[in-house]
Amino acid sequence: MATCSYTVPDKNASGDNFYGPVICNQTYIDYFWNTYGFAGNKDYWDDGFGWEEACNTNMALARTFNACYLLTYSAQDYQNDAYSGPMLNWARRYVRDNIDDLRSKCGDGSAIATAFSGAFVDDRVELYLGFWYSKDVPGRAETLVHEARHMGGRPHNAKFPAGSVFGAGKDGADSEWNYQGAWMFGASYLWWFYAQGARTTSALRERARQRGNVVIDNAFATHPGFNI
Amino acid sequence: MTAPRSPDTPSLVDEGDDQLEPGPSRTVLNFGADPEVGELVAQTVATLMSASGDDAEQTYQRSLDLLRERVDAVVAVVGTQYHALEEDQYVERWSMIQLLTDLRHPAALRVLEDVLSRPIPPEHSPDPAHGVSTVGEEIVIRTTAVEALARLATNGDRTAQNVLLRQVRHEAFSVRRAAVQAINESGVSELLERVRQELQGTDDQRLLEYRRLDVASVPQADGSRFLKEGYAPPPEPPKS
Numbered sequence: 056m057a058t059c060s061y062t063v064p065d066k067n068a069s070g071d072n073f074y075g076p077v078i079c080n081q082t083y084i085d086y087f088w089n090t091y092g093f094a095g096n097k098d099y100w101d102d103g104f105g106w107e108e109a110c111n112t113n114m115a116l117a118r119t120f121n122a123c124y125l126l127t128y129s130a131q132d133y134q135n136d137a138y139s140g141p142m143l144n145w146a147r148r149y150v151r152d153n154i155d156d157l158r159s160k161c162g163d164g165s166a167i168a169t170a171f172s173g174a175f176v177d178d179r180v181e182l183y184l185g186f187w188y189s190k191d192v193p194g195r196a197e198t199l200v201h202e203a204r205h206m207g208g209r210p211h212n213a214k215f216p217a218g219s220v221f222g223a224g225k226d227g228a229d230s231e232w233n234y235q236g237a238w239m240f241g242a243s244y245l246w247w248f249y250a251q252g253a254r255t256t257s258a259l260r261e262r263a264r265q266r267g268n269v270v271i272d273n274a275f276a277t278h279p280g281f282n283i
Numbered sequence: 284m285t286a287p288r289s290p291d292t293p294s295l296v297d298e299g300d301d302q303l304e305p306g307p308s309r310t311v312l313n314f315g316a317d318p319e320v321g322e323l324v325a326q327t328v329a330t331l332m333s334a335s336g337d338d339a340e341q342t343y344q345r346s347l348d349l350l351r352e353r354v355d356a357v358v359a360v361v362g363t364q365y366h367a368l369e370e371d372q373y374v375e376r377w378s379m380i381q382l383l384t385d386l387r388h389p390a391a392l393r394v395l396e397d398v399l400s401r402p403i404p405p406e407h408s409p410d411p412a413h414g415v416s417t418v419g420e421e422i423v424i425r426t427t428a429v430e431a432l433a434r435l436a437t438n439g440d441r442t443a444q445n446v447l448l449r450q451v452r453h454e455a456f457s458v459r460r461a462a463v464q465a466i467n468e469s470g471v472s473e474l475l476e477r478v479r480q481e482l483q484g485t486d487d488q489r490l491l492e493y494r495r496l497d498v499a500s501v502p503q504a505d506g507s508r509f510l511k512e513g514y515a516p517p518p519e520p521p522k523s
Contacts, residue, residue: 061306067378072332073332103302128520145506221419268457281494282460
């Protein structure tokens with residue numbers, strides 16, 4: 056068991072003040088808990104992670120619910136989640152299809168989330184401190200999409216390019232945009248959110264654009280030659 | 284096949300039960316130097332980031348109009364606030380620059396130029412690929428500042444054009460890329476010609492070919508591949 060502590064960044068800038076009042080609704084809480092892999096994991100989400108205060112956006116659970124709301128409702132026609140349509144619509148379905156065990160942990164200060172899958176492995180996604188207190192709400196949704204892609208069996212396959220902020224020459228990049236890896240999924244989601252995100256603010260969409268471009272510029276061994 | 288494990292079986296794995304506690308709080312946004320203007324700025328930032336409803340954008344634009352009436356004092360307050368924030372208050376620092384971007388006023392140039400001229404601090408994350416790259420956060424702030432310059436440059440502001448041109452030599456790839464794209468899209472042919480000359484024969488010459496595209500025009504993610512086995516269709520979400 057580990058004990059960790061948090062400091063809450065400005066909740067206007069992170070988007071938590073925007074989404075917080077909306078998720079404080081038992082209907083949504085029921086849906087998110089049962090849909091996105093929380094169910095059965097009360098032991099992980101209590102003890103200060105927010106299970107006892109599901110509307111408190113200082114705490115991890117409500118900050119995760121904010122990302123779940125963004126993921127679920129940012130498409131204008133959110134009820135159409137066909138994989139043939141825009142990713143903004145089906146990303147919620149993709150996350151739900153691939154993550155059925157979502158746990159909260161302190162972490163060791165390095166990763167913000169990790170996907171575990173494979174033979175003799177308890178398939179799960181773990182979220183760590185940085186997920187809630189360093190990422191804004193769109194960034195948390197991006198992380199869920201990214202980890203869902205790993206759970207779907209798509210690992211990284213390349214080294215980061217020269218000058219990459221993610222660690223030039225180190226493993227963890229996707230070879231190219233068309234590899235359809237976790238970085239492409241995350242960047243695509245942010246791109247759609249920037250372009251067509253509904254039930255959000257122009258500032259969060261702009262922030263998603265800037266973050267998406269950092270991914271496009273730094274996470275592919277070969278730059279795709281386009282930006283958001 | 285193994286038998287189900289009793290819940291009180293000794294476990295070799297440390298399972299769950301981490302504890303999370305509130306840490307020290309810190310000053311978030313404090314506009315004490317000029318309380319009246321500071322209050323205006325604080326209200327506008329709150330509107331920018333959190334306002335909802337059909338009239339949210341109109342409310343935000345009205346707030347920006349009020350700020351423009353006292354733009355020199357506003358820029359001074361925002362600049363002071365930006366530099367008063369701790370280095371790791373990335374979202375707060377970004378919100379100040381986004382506000383200046385939306386202000387679309389030449390008075391913001393000196394703050395924007397100052398932000399872009401400061402070196403990016405070294406990476407603090409032990410694992411920037413899986414964690415939060417602090418250099419990445421710094422770049423988000425700076426590419427937002429480039430966006431602010433781009434808006435002014437497109438409107439013909441010569442100072443903004445010159446500051447933008449200098450970013451073509453910025454230390455960070457993304458800032459250079461954003462600057463080149465902004466100049467490419469500005470329609471200012473003289474500026475674009477200077478960039479072409481500057482990049483001729485360098486590795487960054489490729490940036491002249493990089494384009495900002497519509498999301499629908501690039502190769503799309505295919506969600507129907509690489510799905511975890513055995514999934515069931517998700518339930519319909521409740522009405523929003």
